[in-house]
Amino acid sequence: MTTRRDAVHDTLRGSSGFRSAQDVYAEMRLHGAKIGLTTVYRALQALADGGKVDVLRTDEGESVYRACATDAHHHHLVCRKCGRTVEVAGPAVERWAEMVGSEHGFTEITHTVEVFGTCSSCSTPSRTV
Amino acid sequence: MTTRRDAVHDTLRGSSGFRSAQDVYAEMRLHGAKIGLTTVYRALQALADGGKVDVLRTDEGESVYRACATDAHHHHLVCRKCGRTVEVAGPAVERWAEMVGSEHGFTEITHTVEVFGTCSSCSTPSRTV
């Protein structure tokens, strides 16, 4: 019963960056997979629940998923142009979040950190904004 | 011609935490304001563009807005239960983001940091929602 879920996971692992659910669905169909959009969504959610993949919200409100290279907590550095993603660990940030939270009496602290930038390949001195 | 936009801004300032567009709209109507949903959205966007308000995406993908107390760059510590928000400055995080980015050859680095937790008032062990 996890065959389709595995297929989704595999597709995700075959990609380098974040993919949207629709994106994953489209690719799977292209490769001949017989799967429905609904199932892709469900698989992605299950995967995310199990910590198998990362979930991120784009600025447009779309959920994007990515198979993590590591199980450990980490953040992402995403190129805003080409979408290239680098996983980064940030012990300093973890501590900072904890500290800031407890300083204000907050408990069960979680945090979201995303760093966006323009990667070297995309920052060639062309006339782009 | 910014009267309605000001009204939206005022409503936002009269609130303590983040409000969704629909929320703001509902409140304005309650108070008798003659304004359309569309206009609220447009005003909110204009305000956000001008840096007058903060925009955040909730986990559900909804955009929430808040009148900033300060113009300076800052982050938010949000209670996941009551929505109480504290503005926090994090020089350490700014530096960390810059460092991580440049370490990987990224430029024009921006970052999103949100810290969620349960505030002291909401963390009473028994009487929870």
Place this chain on the structure above:
DNA sequence: CGCCAAAATGAAAACGGTTGTCAAAGTCTC
């Protein structure tokens, strides 16, 4: 003051991603 043009407004429809529904198909156990 009256008139035209540009900007703003708002009701409703369109949109896009996501989630729910529900019947059909698959799986497992006995």
Place this chain on the structure above:
DNA sequence: GAGACTTTGACAACCGTTTTCATTTTGGCG
């Protein structure tokens, strides 16, 4: 093979947001 339970997927419903477009308001100018 039968029966019970789970998973699947086509499709519709949802929901927040954006677009459309006709109408209203505002501002400038003769």
